[in-house]
Amino acid sequence: MSWEPVGFVFFSTLEFIAIYFIICALFRLKPTEIIFPALFIILLMDLQSFFFREDLQLTAIVPFINILLFVLLFTVVMRIPLVWSAVISVMGYFAYVLLQVALVQVSFGYLSVNELTLHPEKGYLLQTISSVLGIGGARVFYMLGGGFTFDFEKLRLKREAIYVYTLIGCALLLTIWLLYRGNTLIDVISVSIAFIFFAYYAVKKEKDR
Structure with a gap:
């Protein structure tokens, strides 16, 4: 049994949790x-x-789809306006990328691109360090009162629900295209579940309102 999928999922989970906390x-x-x-x-x-x-x-x-999932997470579940959800998702995602770039630069070549390619365990090490720093730094930053505060509602689009449903629909069309390309069925299923989840949440939230 190969442990590569388990390792990839575990360390990727750390990364995405760190991005979420940074946002x-x-x-x-x-x-x-x-x-x-x-x-x-x-x-x-x-x-x-x-x-x-x-x-x-x-x-x-892959980064585009991940950012799109973050956008829908904040828009549909947390009810932040679509435009702001896009802004904060992009900023958080790239803040984490910059953190990893900084770690690579101060590693004196130990975590260089070539080393990460030749030694997957060094990639896991980079993910772990950057995730711990990202989550820990985000918590300290939050407790110290850092961060921007905005009235998100001022930037809510008229008939925003229509744009959200359209975005979800386009995303589902993307999964159909992936299936047409012959991509892994599990991949198509996972992406489809995500957007069906958002569609359900969007409808539920609108009914609650």
């Missing part, structure tokens, strides 16, 4: 408010990232 800290959001839906989506992110990695031609769209 929440930067914009004074409570990470525990939607922690269980967030963990569910993070698990689906891990699965689709792993199977996309097997298809090198599609690797480039």
Whole structure:
């Protein structure tokens, strides 16, 4: 039995949790408010990232799909306006990327791109260090009162629910395209579950309102 999928999913989970905490800290959001839906989506992110990695031609769209999932998470579940959800998701995602770049630069070549390619365990080490620093730093930053506070509602689009449903619909069309390309069925299923989850949540939230 190969432990590679287990290792990939575990360390990727650490990364996405760190990104989630960084986003929440930067914009004074409570990470525990939607922690269980967030963990569910993070698990689906891990699965689709792993199977996309097997298809090198599609690797480039992995960050795009992950950011899209974060956008929908904050828009549909936390009810943050769509535009702001996009802004905070992109900022949090790239803040984590910059943290990893900084760690690579100060490793004196130990965690260089070539080393990470030749030694997967060093990649796991980088993921662990950056995730621990990201989560720990985000918590300290939040407790010290750091972060931006905005009135998100001022930037809510008119008929925003229509845009959200359209975005979810386009995402589901993406999964159909992946299936057409002959991509891994498990990958298509995981992405489909994510967007069906968001569609359910969107309808439920609108009914509650």
